[in-house]
Amino acid sequence: MLKEAVLHSLKTLLPKGQIFTDKASLIAYEADAGVDKGLPDAVVLPHNTNEVQRIVHWAGEQRVALIARGAGTGLSGGAVADRGGIIVDFAHMNRLLNLDSYGRSAVVEPALINLHLDEQARQSGLYFPPDPSSQRASTIGGNVAENSGGPHCFKYGVTTNYVTGLKVVLADGQLVRLGGRALDYPGYDLVGLLTGSEGTLGLITAISVRLLRNPPGVKTMLAIFETTEQASHAVSAIIATGLVPATMEMMEQKIIGIIEPFAKAGLPLDAGAILIIEVDGHPQSLDQQIAEIAQI
Secondary structure (H helix, E strand, O other), X not given: OOOHHHHHHHHOOOOOXXXXXXXXXXXXXXXXXXXXXXXXXXXXXXXXHHHHHXXXXXXXXXXXXXXXXXXXXXXXXXXXXXXXXXXXXXXXXXXXXXXXXXXXEEEEOOOOEHHHHHHHHHOOOEEOOOOOOOOOOXXXXXXXXXXXXXXXXXXXXXXXXXXXXXXXXXXXXXXXXXXXXXXXXXXOOHHHHHOOOOOOXXXXXXXXXXXXXXXXXXXXXXXXXXXXXXXXHHHHHHHXXXXXXXXXXXXXXXXXXXXXXXXXXXXXXXXOEEEEEEEEEOHHHXXXXXXXXXXX
């Protein structure tokens, strides 16, 4: 527990309504989507990079731990104050700062929702491939901190493959810019070092990402198997032939039984396992890709 004098000095850093120390507010931040729990000493909600620097300077002087938090959808406890400290909630830093359709890139603040970036990009014929299962809620900053991936990561890679630049506040309050809008920079890959570091190396306040053009065509198939082992062999066989579907997702019988009553997607409840396979590319190639996979 922080002393009252320390908490009082914290409250002078930001405008009213951006710092919370009452028990009711803190309980809302004691867990993420995983199993770990920890009650923070306070929660701060900065609105810009300058305020983040102020918080970090203060924390260094007071020797107080800082924990960055986006939407709290992570499963690894990365946003949990398991030993106390101050949670830095980036909820107010959620803007799309720039979208360059010609350069196929964007600059975003850390609390921009993954799906919102993708929706904005698709209006320009582009998309952001890293799509964790929590895409509707998870933030780009959290995706960078955890190096998240989703169904498209088999073909297109995870978050680190799309982050080209970062604006980061280091532990001493210094603001540094790593990388930029270009695809590759000479020297050490410090952007790659920060991506996946779970907030342990700095607090990210802006992110430059690259975007891809939308594939001209997409086709999806559902493959049904008697056992999980058969479905697993099918995945290996598809990869062994050199085919690279856009996504391959497996569900075993228990998961099908949970999802179908909710989604009513027509999934076979008596199947031992299913594969949902999506291919993309030029429309003329889709039927041939599906046929090859079906043959396998």
